[in-house]
Amino acid sequence: MGDLRDLYQETILDHSRRPRNFRTLADADRKVEGFNPLCGDRVTVFVSLEGDQVKDISFQGSGCAISTASASMMTEKLKGKTAEEALSLFEGFHALVTGKHEARGNGSELGKLEVFSGVSEFPIRVKCATLAWHALKAALTGAEQTVSTE
Amino acid sequence: MSGTSEALKTGPRAELVRFDVEAIRRDFPILHQEVHGRPLVYLDNAATTQKPKAVLEVLQRYYTQDNANIHRGVHELSQRATAAYEGAREKVQRFLNAASSREIIFVRGTTEAINLVAHSFGGANVREGDEILVSTMEHHSNIVPWQILCDAKKARLRVIPVSDRGELEMESFDRLLSPKTRLVSVAHLSNALGTLNPVKQIIRKAHARGIPVLLDGAQAAARVKLDVRDLDCDFYALSGHKLYGPTGIGVLYGKADHLEAMPPFMGGGDMISSVTFERTTYNKLPYKFEAGTPHIAGVIALGAAVDYVDSIGLEAIASHEEELLHRATEGVLSIPGLRVIGTAKEKAGILSFVMEGIHPHDLGTILDQQGIAIRAGHHCTQPLMERFGIPATARASFGMYNTPQEVDALTEGLGKVREVFG
Numbered sequence: 102m103g104d105l106r107d108l109y110q111e112t113i114l115d116h117s118r119r120p121r122n123f124r125t126l127a128d129a130d131r132k133v134e135g136f137n138p139l140c141g142d143r144v145t146v147f148v149s150l151e152g153d154q155v156k157d158i159s160f161q162g163s164g165c166a167i168s169t170a171s172a173s174m175m176t177e178k179l180k181g182k183t184a185e186e187a188l189s190l191f192e193g194f195h196a197l198v199t200g201k202h203e204a205r206g207n208g209s210e211l212g213k214l215e216v217f218s219g220v221s222e223f224p225i226r227v228k229c230a231t232l233a234w235h236a237l238k239a240a241l242t243g244a245e246q247t248v249s250t251e
Numbered sequence: 252m253s254g255t256s257e258a259l260k261t262g263p264r265a266e267l268v269r270f271d272v273e274a275i276r277r278d279f280p281i282l283h284q285e286v287h288g289r290p291l292v293y294l295d296n297a298a299t300t301q302k303p304k305a306v307l308e309v310l311q312r313y314y315t316q317d318n319a320n321i322h323r324g325v326h327e328l329s330q331r332a333t334a335a336y337e338g339a340r341e342k343v344q345r346f347l348n349a350a351s352s353r354e355i356i357f358v359r360g361t362t363e364a365i366n367l368v369a370h371s372f373g374g375a376n377v378r379e380g381d382e383i384l385v386s387t388m389e390h391h392s393n394i395v396p397w398q399i400l401c402d403a404k405k406a407r408l409r410v411i412p413v414s415d416r417g418e419l420e421m422e423s424f425d426r427l428l429s430p431k432t433r434l435v436s437v438a439h440l441s442n443a444l445g446t447l448n449p450v451k452q453i454i455r456k457a458h459a460r461g462i463p464v465l466l467d468g469a470q471a472a473a474r475v476k477l478d479v480r481d482l483d484c485d486f487y488a489l490s491g492h493k494l495y496g497p498t499g500i501g502v503l504y505g506k507a508d509h510l511e512a513m514p515p516f517m518g519g520g521d522m523i524s525s526v527t528f529e530r531t532t533y534n535k536l537p538y539k540f541e542a543g544t545p546h547i548a549g550v551i552a553l554g555a556a557v558d559y560v561d562s563i564g565l566e567a568i569a570s571h572e573e574e575l576l577h578r579a580t581e582g583v584l585s586i587p588g589l590r591v592i593g594t595a596k597e598k599a600g601i602l603s604f605v606m607e608g609i610h611p612h613d614l615g616t617i618l619d620q621q622g623i624a625i626r627a628g629h630h631c632t633q634p635l636m637e638r639f640g641i642p643a644t645a646r647a648s649f650g651m652y653n654t655p656q657e658v659d660a661l662t663e664g665l666g667k668v669r670e671v672f673g
């Protein structure tokens with residue numbers, strides 16, 4: 102059960118129970134739904150932009166603890182970031198949960214998001230952790246209206 | 252009966268040994284391993300079952316001693332392979348109690364069997380405005396082939412609703428049967444709910460209006476003693492890998508009259524009796540529906556699997572799994588916040604549930620860390636999940652080799668979920 106504690110860190114459980122920015126954005130400029138057809142998880146990410154900057158960001162949907170917490174912490178992290186910064190965080194987060202980068206601890210670009218490093222020991226859960234991020238990426242690059250993890 | 256199971260080698264007092272699960276477990280090598288440092292508890296049998304030594308050995312023997320193409324060689328190996336292949340067809344015929352081995356078509360699995368009927372029977376018999384009747388609890392493989400057919404033919408897919416307990420609403424079924432209905436296609440046993448459907452009643456009512464019935468037997472074949480003549484179904488589809496046999500092989504049973512009248516599904520070698528560029532005549536049943544070199548080893552191993560299941564006895568397996576299901580249901584219901592999805596009166600071998608505030612995926616991961624394999628997801632039944640207003644369930648499904656101790660491990664494992672989630 103030791104590994105489970107690495108996966109289900111207290112911060113993750115907290116965000117899954119009380120997701121932040123869990124609402125729709127009436128004046129969103131972009132809205133993209135992420136869907137994981139394997140498990141039926143759905144998350145819609147709403148972004149409102151001011152110039153190149155994420156002015157506000159929120160999400161809605163239903164998913165497991167990992168995907169909900171990941172979406173919640175993503176929205177906290179990205180408020181005020183530029184699109185470019187957001188996409189760079191996407192890359193960093195993806196590398197972290199797929200085990201390509203180790204967690205770096207204090208001062209790293211990802212900051213609190215490093216609690217997701219345990220996901221790399223659970224390869225089938227990577228899609229849960231990245232679902233909202235894939236939707237975000239599509240929102241920022243103006244690609245599709247729905248993205249699928251498949 | 253071939254007596255291939257160790258469970259039967261119990262000596263002169265065999266009749267006293269009703270169901271020796273420990274002996275059965277010795278026949279399944281894969282069960283004896285640890286996962287994440289715990290003994291494997293395999294409760295994902297609705298997804299696929301494990302294979303007994305008898306099946307593994309037949310595969311090995313076929314490829315090491317008899318491998319050859321069938322139906323066309325004059326040489327010894329080809330004759331042996333052909334005899335084993337056709338012998339397996341007769342085993343499956345007896346297993347289903349079909350009238351003739353001509354009615355046994357080997358396909359890749361349930362999915363292909365249903366697609367074959369949709370394409371060949373549907374292609375020839377369904378016209379604009381006609382209706383195909385399925386139910387809300389169907390697996391996607393008993394929905395999508397009919398949607399494709401209905402799109403092509405401008406026909407309509409109608410759906411028998413499911414009650415809160417997970418039973419078919421039979422009054423709606425009565426109303427949905429109409430002169431436009433060309434076929435009824437329903438699950439014998441639901442993979443997501445464990446509901447055993449009243450298929451005899453469905454068949455009787457459909458036949459009273461001259462409508463044929465296909466049963467999706469993917470889950471029932473390993474859990475219900477089958478007799479297609481007693482059921483009087485027109486088609487029966489099953490997958491070998493859910494019946495203790497290999498993947499990549501399955502069966503379509505069809506009444507000879509239907510199969511004779513249906514055009515072929517695929518064209519190619521083996522399904523013809525003569526070919527010229529002007530005119531091709533098709534082979535007789537069952538070969539008309541078996542184009543190309545089939546999964547010969549798979550068919551022979553499926554024959555070994557049904558022998559094995561017969562040697563244990565489906566009635567005995569069914570009553571063993573009934574005890575497990577009962578014990579599991581009581582066990583999980585003792586867990587606060589847990590709700591069983593599918594509480595039909597008639598159930599078999601499959602238990603779906605959700606836990607308040609905890610997603611089935613998280614349950615699956617936590618149980619896996621304790622060596623317990625269950626399934627979490629929508630089980631390829633998205634319309635059913637929508638009907639119950641849930642994205643997914645956790646599902647434990649039993650096989651002949653599961654024990655009461657394993658069921659208790661599931662209950663205890665679920666108890667630990669609160670330790671992780673607080």
Ligand SMILES: Cc1ncc(COP(=O)(O)O)c(C=O)c1O
Nearest residue numbers: 360361362390392442467469490
């Ligand atoms: C009820 C039911 N029908 C059809 C199928 C499809 O079987 P296969 O994937 O072996 O073709 C399954 C498998 O999960 C099933 O449970």
